[in-house]
Amino acid sequence: MRKDFLVFGNPLIEQPEIDEVCECLRSGWIGTAGRVTKFEEAFRRYKNTRHALALNSCTAALHLSMLAAGIKPGDEVIVPTMTFAATANSVVHAGARPVFVDCERLTMNMDPEDLARKITPRTRAIIPVHFAGRPCNMDAIMETARRHDLTVIEDCAHAIEAEYHGKQCGTFGSLGCFSFYVTKNIVTGEGGMVITDNEEYANTIKVLGLHGMDKDAWKRFGDEGHRHYEIVSCGFKYNMTDLQAALGIHQLPRIERYWERRRLIWQQYTKALSGLPLELPEPAEEGTRHAYHLYTLLIDIEQAKITRDEFLARMIGQNIGIGVHYIALHLHSFYRSAFGYKRGDFPNAEWISERTVSIPFSPKLADEDIQDVIEAVKNALYP
Numbered sequence: 001m002r003k004d005f006l007v008f009g010n011p012l013i014e015q016p017e018i019d020e021v022c023e024c025l026r027s028g029w030i031g032t033a034g035r036v037t038k039f040e041e042a043f044r045r046y047k048n049t050r051h052a053l054a055l056n057s058c059t060a061a062l063h064l065s066m067l068a069a070g071i072k073p074g075d076e077v078i079v080p081t082m083t084f085a086a087t088a089n090s091v092v093h094a095g096a097r098p099v100f101v102d103c104e105r106l107t108m109n110m111d112p113e114d115l116a117r118k119i120t121p122r123t124r125a126i127i128p129v130h131f132a133g134r135p136c137n138m139d140a141i142m143e144t145a146r147r148h149d150l151t152v153i154e155d156c157a158h159a160i161e162a163e164y165h166g167k168q169c170g171t172f173g174s175l176g177c178f179s180f181y182v183t184k185n186i187v188t189g190e191g192g193m194v195i196t197d198n199e200e201y202a203n204t205i206k207v208l209g210l211h212g213m214d215k216d217a218w219k220r221f222g223d224e225g226h227r228h229y230e231i232v233s234c235g236f237k238y239n240m241t242d243l244q245a246a247l248g249i250h251q252l253p254r255i256e257r258y259w260e261r262r263r264l265i266w267q268q269y270t271k272a273l274s275g276l277p278l279e280l281p282e283p284a285e286e287g288t289r290h291a292y293h294l295y296t297l298l299i300d301i302e303q304a305k306i307t308r309d310e311f312l313a314r315m316i317g318q319n320i321g322i323g324v325h326y327i328a329l330h331l332h333s334f335y336r337s338a339f340g341y342k343r344g345d346f347p348n349a350e351w352i353s354e355r356t357v358s359i360p361f362s363p364k365l366a367d368e369d370i371q372d373v374i375e376a377v378k379n380a381l382y383p
């Protein structure tokens, strides 16, 4: 058994970002300044959109996207139940009601047919989540959105590199939200980004992201002479700092190298783990680009005769970190008590919630680490 614990989602940090952070510290410009602008510009070019606005998290990006899109109390926003809490919490923060949709069993993405069933006269927006990096069925989702005149806000926290039928994820909807949290495909420690082609949305997000100050206020500490700021709305403290952007400006150019490494790990896992009492992730769909964010196993609990939680304990007992993505949101106490959801509402998501385990899938994994994970999975199933 390996001696040291293999951390799940361990980020790969290299020398240039370490140097950049030190330089940033020495410069004294550790707040929101030139490095943030540089990172936004690089991301804007990467996604080929009009605007890219850096924030301190994807959660902030989702919240401000809700507000930019005019979501307000009484509105309904459709969200998959198979996602991280931040997706639905952002809807609640805007005062609206998250209306959950089941996922497809195989892709784990929002089921377009269930989506169509959940639309009411109060529905205003849809938040597709490209789960594990696999693009959602955007043809069907955009068609439904057009038919009912709904705003689409893509949660691309798993899907920076994803493409669907030749178009980049995050550019289908009016707004696309990204995360650079420690476990994500590129990292800034904490951090997020919103992209949009809509000038008005971009201005709203810029203003609301920094206290509600008029949009040029962040320049006020520069050397261009003092200017007073004006508070034009009641905003939030959601700005990214240069210390975070110092990481991002060096991580982004390596995004393809990291993706290629994870693709290789995916192939190794798929080859080594087939034939076990597990369901492995579906291969990437024809005509799409998978962002390879998570490698999720579904434990065949009937055949393996263990529960998922027993499997988790056996993995941790072998010094292998794991993740659970996710226990469906409608099973959590807040969503049950606030919105009346209950077990039985979303069968596919519940089926996955009981069986899913994510194994280490970072580009930092050495070849020996990959072998350790494979061995540990086999030992956990056949002790």
Ligand SMILES: *Cc1c(COP(=O)(O)O)cnc(C)c1O
Pocket (backbone or CB within 6 Å): 056, 057, 058, 059, 060, 083, 084, 086, 087, 129, 155, 157, 158, 178, 179, 180, 181, 191, 192
């Ligand atoms: C990580 C994650 C978020 C939140 O990202 P933060 O940057 O941590 O706020 C939102 N949605 C999904 C699907 C995520 O996995």
